[in-house]
């Protein structure tokens with residue numbers, strides 16, 4: 001049994017080795033952004049590798065689960081059982097982290113293709129708030145929101161916009177503690193739609209703020225540092241942008257700017273979905 005755990009650990013260490021290689025490769029490509037040829041070659045190589053890691057990773061995951069069941073049945077000694085449980089739980093944690101890293105990495109490395117449709121931004125944001133509410137409330141965090149009366153129709157990729165905003169909102173929920181507050185505001189400014197996500201969390205130093213959108217910049221334990229890079233990539237693809245203001249000890253405000261003009265279609269006979 002112990003041998004199996006050791007073998008799995010070795011496999012995992014191997015996988016981590018490949019990830020470190022990917023990290024280094026991507027960091028290097030970040031330094032040569034102007035050499036697009038090199039960048040695309042390294043990008044293809046890295047995403048190919050990332051893709052290949054997923055299958056063995058899934059198989060490791062399934063085997064660890066089986067191993068856990070075997071151990072529960074086979075070992076009587078409680079102390080020994082607990083030792084195994086601890087080892088398995090740390091392997092499971094690393095597998096989950098690697099899986100998250102792979103998924104985020106592939107999202108980041110792949111070229112963005114938008115599947116656009118018209119949708120109502122207030123409804124869209126309300127759904128997102130409802131989705132995150134329980135997790136926030138469990139941590140003693142309040143999510144407030146303020147949306148305009150008028151329907152703001154945006155033409156964009158709903159799924160990608162959702163992922164971008166969720167990545168920003170999740171960071172706030174992760175960093176806030178009891179008494180935390182997040183305010184989501186939607187505004188219409190002439191030909192721009194602004195979505196503000198403001199929190200009263202610990203904020204960021206000016207120095208860290210400069211690199212916040214650089215891939216793999218993370219100050220969170222277990223973080224991949226790809227959440228905001230992905231958000232920026234998706235928002236940029238919509239012709240928009242993200243602005244961040246932050247003050248240590250006060251909080252952080254992300255403003256997602258989306259172009260409404262040319263995309264908005266306020267009176268195109270949209271269906272009433274109740």
Ligand SMILES: Nc1ncnc2c1ncn2[C@@H]1O[C@H](COP(=O)(O)OP(=O)(O)O)[C@@H](O)[C@H]1O
Nearest residue numbers: 171172203218219220223224225226227228252
């Ligand atoms: N609302 C926030 N308040 C304070 N720090 C934040 C906030 N959002 C993001 N950060 C910082 O930016 C880092 C990068 O975020 P992200 O790209 O989502 O990667 P990850 O969440 O994996 O660390 C986080 O690790 C955190 O240090």
Ligand SMILES: [Mg+2]
Nearest residue numbers: 167171227228
């Ligand atoms: Mg994040």
